[in-house]
Amino acid sequence: MLGGVSLDARPGELTALLGPNGAGKSTLLRTVAGLLPAVAGSVSLGGTDLLALTPAERARRVAVVLTERVDGGLLTARELVGLGRHPHTGARGTLRAADRAAVDDALAAVRATEFAQRRVGELSDGERQRVLMARALAQAPDLLLLDEPTAFLDAPSRVSVTGLLRRLARDRGIVVVVSTHDVELALRVADRVWLLDRTGGVRTGPPAGLVADGAVGAAFDSDELRFDAGAGTFVMR
Structure with missing residues (x-):
C-alpha cells in the first residue's frame, strides 16, 4: 500500500x-x-x-481510458466518441452543434476521422484505442x-x-x-x-534523472x- x-x-x-x-x-x-x-x-x-x-x-x-476492452456493439466510431459528450449534454443526452464539433475535433486530434463511420467491432486494436482516446478527449477534460x-x-x-x-x-x-x-x-x-x-x-x-x-x-x-x-x-x- x-x-x-x-x-x-x-x-x-x-x-x-x-x-x-x-x-x-x-x-x-x-x-x-x-x-x-x-x-x-x-x-x-x-x-x-x-x-x-x-x-x-x-x-x-477528468477522463479515463482503462484496459478493459470496450464492446461497441453496432455503434460507429463517431457514435462511441459522442458518448464522451454526455457529461455536458444534460439528462436527454442530445448532441448539439457544439457537441458535434467537439466530437469532430476529438477524432481529428487522434487521427481517427478517416474511419469514424466504421463500426467499432470492425476496427483494429490500434484504431479502437484511438477511438477510446477520442471519446475521452470529447469530454474536454x-x-x-x-x-x-x-x-x-x-x-x-x-x-x-x-x-x-x-x-x-x-x-x-x-x-x-x-x-x-x-x-x-x-x-x-x-x-x-x-x-x-x-x-x-x-x-x-524527469526520466533522465531517475535513470542516472x-x-x-x-x-x-x-x-x-x-x-x-x-x-x-x-x-x-
Missing part, C-alpha cells in the same frame, strides 16, 4: 506511471480518477478536491488518465499512441498521466515519471534482467 507520498503532474506534460507488477499502478490511477475510494489524503486538480465532486461534476474535469493504453498493440502502434499522448498534452495544455509496462518507451517519451517500487516507495522526476541515479534499475532489476542505464534498455544478466 502506498502511503505518505505526494505526487504532482503538470499541464502540458506527459507523466508516466511506472513500476513492477503488483506495485499498485492501476490502484493509484483508479484512486486518482475517483473510481476507488482513497483510504486517506486528497486529489487536487487546479485547486479543486476531485474526490469531493459528484460523479457528474468529476466527469466534466483537464486531466486525462490512461491505464495501459498500449497493452494490446504491436510495437509501431505503441510508439504511435505514446507519441500521440505527448502531443495531446502539449497541444491542449492538459494533464496526461499514463500507466504503462512499456518502460523503455516511456522513459524516452515522458516528461515526468512516477516510479513505484516493490516496497511501496515512490520516486518522481539508479532508481529505475532498483525498481525493475531481477535475477534474469537488469536495466542498463547507459543504453536505456533491459539486458540479460
Whole structure:
C-alpha cells in the first residue's frame, strides 16, 4: 500500500506511471480518477478536491481510458466518441452543434476521422484505442488518465499512441498521466515519471534523472534482467 507520498503532474506534460507488477499502478490511477475510494489524503486538480465532486461534476474535469476492452456493439466510431459528450449534454443526452464539433475535433486530434463511420467491432486494436482516446478527449477534460493504453498493440502502434499522448498534452495544455509496462518507451517519451517500487516507495522526476541515479534499475532489476542505464534498455544478466 502506498502511503505518505505526494505526487504532482503538470499541464502540458506527459507523466508516466511506472513500476513492477503488483506495485499498485492501476490502484493509484483508479484512486486518482475517483473510481476507488482513497483510504486517506486528497486529489487536487487546479485547486479543486476531485474526490469531493459528484460523479457528474468529476466527469466534466477528468477522463479515463482503462484496459478493459470496450464492446461497441453496432455503434460507429463517431457514435462511441459522442458518448464522451454526455457529461455536458444534460439528462436527454442530445448532441448539439457544439457537441458535434467537439466530437469532430476529438477524432481529428487522434487521427481517427478517416474511419469514424466504421463500426467499432470492425476496427483494429490500434484504431479502437484511438477511438477510446477520442471519446475521452470529447469530454474536454483537464486531466486525462490512461491505464495501459498500449497493452494490446504491436510495437509501431505503441510508439504511435505514446507519441500521440505527448502531443495531446502539449497541444491542449492538459494533464496526461499514463500507466504503462512499456518502460523503455516511456522513459524516452515522458516528461515526468512516477516510479513505484516493490516496497511501496515512490520516486518522481524527469526520466533522465531517475535513470542516472539508479532508481529505475532498483525498481525493475531481477535475477534474469537488469536495466542498463547507459543504453536505456533491459539486458540479460
